[in-house]
Amino acid sequence: MLGRLYDGQNCSIARTLELVGERWTLLIIRDALLGVRRFDQFLTSLGIARNVLSDRLDRLVESGILERTQYQERPVRWEYNLTDPGRELALPVLALMQWGDRHLAGPNGPPRLVRHTICGGGVAQQHLCTNCGPVPGAELAIVAGPGLHTAS
Amino acid sequence: MLGRLYDGQNCSIARTLELVGERWTLLIIRDALLGVRRFDQFLTSLGIARNVLSDRLDRLVESGILERTQYQERPVRWEYNLTDPGRELALPVLALMQWGDRHLAGPNGPPRLVRHTICGGGVAQQHLCTNCGPVPGAELAIVAGPGLHTAS
DNA sequence: CCCACTCGGTTTCGTGAAGCAACTGACGTT
DNA sequence: AACGTCAGTTGCTTCACGAAACCGAGTGGG
Numbered sequence: 376m377l378g379r380l381y382d383g384q385n386c387s388i389a390r391t392l393e394l395v396g397e398r399w400t401l402l403i404i405r406d407a408l409l410g411v412r413r414f415d416q417f418l419t420s421l422g423i424a425r426n427v428l429s430d431r432l433d434r435l436v437e438s439g440i441l442e443r444t445q446y447q448e449r450p451v452r453w454e455y456n457l458t459d460p461g462r463e464l465a466l467p468v469l470a471l472m473q474w475g476d477r478h479l480a481g482p483n484g485p486p487r488l489v490r491h492t493i494c495g496g497g498v499a500q501q502h503l504c505t506n507c508g509p510v511p512g513a514e515l516a517i518v519a520g521p522g523l524h525t526a527s
Numbered sequence: 528m529l530g531r532l533y534d535g536q537n538c539s540i541a542r543t544l545e546l547v548g549e550r551w552t553l554l555i556i557r558d559a560l561l562g563v564r565r566f567d568q569f570l571t572s573l574g575i576a577r578n579v580l581s582d583r584l585d586r587l588v589e590s591g592i593l594e595r596t597q598y599q600e601r602p603v604r605w606e607y608n609l610t611d612p613g614r615e616l617a618l619p620v621l622a623l624m625q626w627g628d629r630h631l632a633g634p635n636g637p638p639r640l641v642r643h644t645i646c647g648g649g650v651a652q653q654h655l656c657t658n659c660g661p662v663p664g665a666e667l668a669i670v671a672g673p674g675l676h677t678a679s
Numbered sequence: 680c681c682c683a684c685t686c687g688g689t690t691t692c693g694t695g696a697a698g699c700a701a702c703t704g705a706c707g708t709t
Numbered sequence: 710a711a712c713g714t715c716a717g718t719t720g721c722t723t724c725a726c727g728a729a730a731c732c733g734a735g736t737g738g739g
Contacts, residue, residue: 381554382574385638387627388557388620394631395623398726401548402533405540409669414687422534424727429688439630450735452686460630465664466652467626468540470619471547475539478591478612479546484673486537489654492666496658500618502641503661506648512617515650516642517561522635550697566716576698581717602706604715683738690731697725703718709711 385523394438395464399423400431401471404457404464407441412454440464470500537675546590547616551575552583553623556609556616559593564606592616622652 381389395401399421406420417428432455435441440461446454457464469489476485489498502510533541547553551573558572569580584607587593592613598606609616621641628637641650654662 384554384574385633386554386557387624387631387637387639389554390631391623391627392553396548396550396553398548401544402536402538402541405538415685418687421536424729425688426690426728427726430725450686450733453688460626462664463626463629465667466654467619467622469654469667469669470622470652471543472539474612474615474619475543477615479539479542481537481674485539486672486675487539488670488672490668490670491656491659491662492668494656494658496656498654498656498662498667500622501653501655502618502621502650503653503655504643504646504648504650506646507643509655510643510650512614514644515617515621516644517621518640518642520637520640522633523638567714570716576700577717578699578719579697602704602715681739683736685736686734688732691729693727695724695726698723699721701719701721704716706714708713 399427401468403431405468407457408465408468412456466500473500551579553620555583556613557620559609560617560620564608618652625652
């Protein structure tokens with residue numbers, strides 16, 4: 376994504392997209408969620424240019440979504456692991472996947488499934504009301520919050 | 528996002544991002560979810576260039592996420608409404624917002640809240656197991672699905 | 680000892696998308 | 710007649726992306 380900044384928007388979506396909204400970034404996070412950790416693995420898995428991958432990994436480390444750790448000395452080798460905030464991005468990423476599964480999947484069904492490791496059940500992403508449980512999209516309202524009209 | 532295509536990836540996330548992963552696109556959908564419908568409203572709300580907005584709206588209409596309807600004759604005026612698939616994008620978009628609220632919010636709290644119109648309760652996005660209900664991110668496994676190894 | 684190869688990048692350079700400003704054109708208002 | 714609004718299009722500049730070459734530390738083979 377060019378420029379990558381969205382100035383003058385008091386919006387958590389815009390702020391989040393400034394970190395993960397560039398081209399490739401969410402796919403890098405998807406790969407990280409699937410267990411990819413090393414530079415060359417990302418490279419072959421994504422088909423991304425090396426300089427762009429280098430840039431994105433640096434930025435993700437800088438914003439606290441990935442952690443760069445040395446897994447070998449002589450020669451020095453690094454790997455990139457998701458931090459806790461990074462792992463929380465599974466929710467929006469899998470929600471995008473779920474949408475694609477529903478609207479863009481091929482004839483053979485979705486390429487990947489999400490399972491609950493404890494019971495083996497299928498997992499979906501949903502809106503959940505604190506009182507009522509799952510909520511259909513039609514029953515949602517987005518309203519002003521406390522941080523809306525503050526200089527930032 | 529440049530090029531905007533992610534070739535050779537059998538992945539619903541990549542396919543979804545080819546439609547909505549370009550710069551500005553998810554913010555246009557956010558605005559549409561907030562009730563913005565007209566060209567100039569998007570323009571002033573986003574601070575986007577006119578030609579880019581024109582391009583994004585065309586592409587979103589083409590991919591069935593927005594609908595272009597005439598709301599006035601003489602002069603002809605159009606508005607852009609979300610389709611049902613488009614409204615379903617509230618889930619990933621609000622999940623991104625929720626992540627931003629948690630990790631990037633200012634001192635005054637989140638700028639926007641999601642409420643359940645029926646009961647007025649707060650709404651959050653969550654992983655939901657078909658057997659167990661809400662699932663923490665640490666208990667998820669992403670496994671191969673039926674559509675993984677098919678020529679596409 | 681020399682050559683090839685791996686991993687994890689950096690450098691260089693051409694292309695093309697984004698951003699800005701100006702223009703268009705149909706209409707409405709004063 | 711002059712001005713304003715809405716919904717764009719056109720032209721120009723800038724900057725991010727993509728491809729390929731290069732780099733440096735180390736491993737393995739002959």
